[in-house]
Amino acid sequence: MIQVSDSIADRFLSFIKPEQNIVVAYGYQHHGRCLEKVLCMMGLQFEIVDDYHTDCKRLEDLDSKKEYTVVLCASDEKVRARMCEKAIKLGFSNIIDNKSLLVFLEETNRYNGYESAVRTNISKNACPICESDAYEIYVNIRKLRVKKCTDCEHEFIDEVSKEVVTGFYDDIRYFEKNYNISIDDFFNESFMEFCKTRMSMVSPFLTNDIKDKKGGAFLEIGCLDGRFLWYLKEQGFDVVGCEINKSVAQVGIENLGVDIRCMAIEECNFEDESFDIIFSSHVLEHLVDPLSIVKISREKLKHGGKFIANLPCNETDYENPHHLHFFSNKSILKAMESVFDEISIHHEKFPYLVNGEIFYTITVCGKKN
Ligand SMILES: [Zn+2]
Structure with a gap:
């Protein structure tokens, strides 16, 4: 009481x-x-x-x-x-x-809340990033347990099923609620702002090779209505996206003429070694098993191709019902290093506001040699 x-x-x-x-x-x-x-x-x-x-x-x-x-x-x-x-x-x-x-x-x-929760050391199932079994456990406001790996400092919730997670994203208002922009405001200022922000996440990692060819095969995981893909297409990229929010994706397919597969990447059956760039922004932390998606991305990349992910890092918004993973600097590097041959980080931070508090994202890039 x-x-x-x-x-x-x-x-x-x-x-x-x-x-x-x-x-x-x-x-x-x-x-x-x-x-x-x-x-x-x-x-x-x-x-x-x-x-x-x-x-x-x-x-x-x-x-x-x-x-x-x-x-x-x-x-x-x-x-x-x-x-x-x-x-x-x-x-x-x-x-x-x-x-x-x-x-x-x-x-x-x-x-x-989290602050008052009892911490206990337990060792049951392994850290989803580094497989260590040493972690602490907290209880958060959602009555879910947040576990913290004491090796790679990754924090995670592993009690939510894939079906429940998929259910988070079947609402057409998801985009409007979480990005605070309307899904039918095509080509206006906020639309272009959105595209340019995503471009500034990707461009530090584009090689001259890709720039010279003016494009390349580009896949965006979690592309919403595909507005960034539309922007890239205008610049000469061959683009395709996958998005599990079918209603939001449909708006983009109809209005922007972008190729969007309304399913998770693991169901898309893209051919192996078919992309130059695979990109995701604010996606990995929402997934039940983010490491498996990083691994699949490697398979789908050509040799020399790059996986670029923008995501919150060192975030403490444990009440966000959609976040299942809270990456630390260590854990995101571990995840990338376990899959890719060369890793680079872009340190420009992209701020985003939750509950009046500012958190930051970082952009990491893994190259397949
Ligand atoms: Zn770990």
Whole structure:
């Protein structure tokens, strides 16, 4: 049972108007779940609307807005301010956005979260990267165990089945929610920005050979709607992508004319030694078995070909429901070195924002001689 101090509960309750319905809009589902617990404990009825990603569109749908107390819940002040502005504009008059709410969340987080979890040394199944069996174990907010290899410092969750993981990506809104851009905004500024960012991940590893030929055979694993592939095609590359989110891929196939296989790479039956470059961005950490995909990529590369992966490194966002692997500098190098002949790293860091906190990705490249 979570204990919330009475003084904070009283302060919070003083903001609630008993005749109103409570609706909660939150910036990140982890916070929403914590708040849910707190409100339940206080015996309050409420409705949750996850509205940060949809820009409070679901708040728009509520009739007679005067009947609601809106609780805004996000750790990032800028996000809260934006949501607040929108709620005022929509005509809600009782909006709670105060620091005491975050104290609630802190208390519940400490109780449930990673910080307070008991660490034990166990040795059962091996590290998915270096096969060491020495690791520590934690419990994270999702009630899943995060294991940390004490040899290569790789952290991982190995209790989620492939079927469950595939289920994460069958939603057409996945792209919009996680990249904060619309899937039908083709050729505008954010579209080109997306393509250029991906190009800057790839270009440090392109050899003159590939540049001179103006292209090469290029495969992107997890290509979403194929917008980066469209960009490369314009520059003379022969491109193909694979993407398990069928609805997002379909939008790209229809609108961008890009060859996208709506399946995982291991099901694609590409011929061995057929690509000059295989690229993935923000993919490896989502996979049940990332090392197997690195190995398959090697098989599909021509001699002299390169596998380029951009991914979060030293990330501590253990509540991200889609991340099953948290690579360390050591573990991503180990994974690449165990498969490829020459490894290089591009140190320019690409920042990305989670829950108001900045994390960074790195780009690694493995060459098949
Ligand atoms: Zn390891």
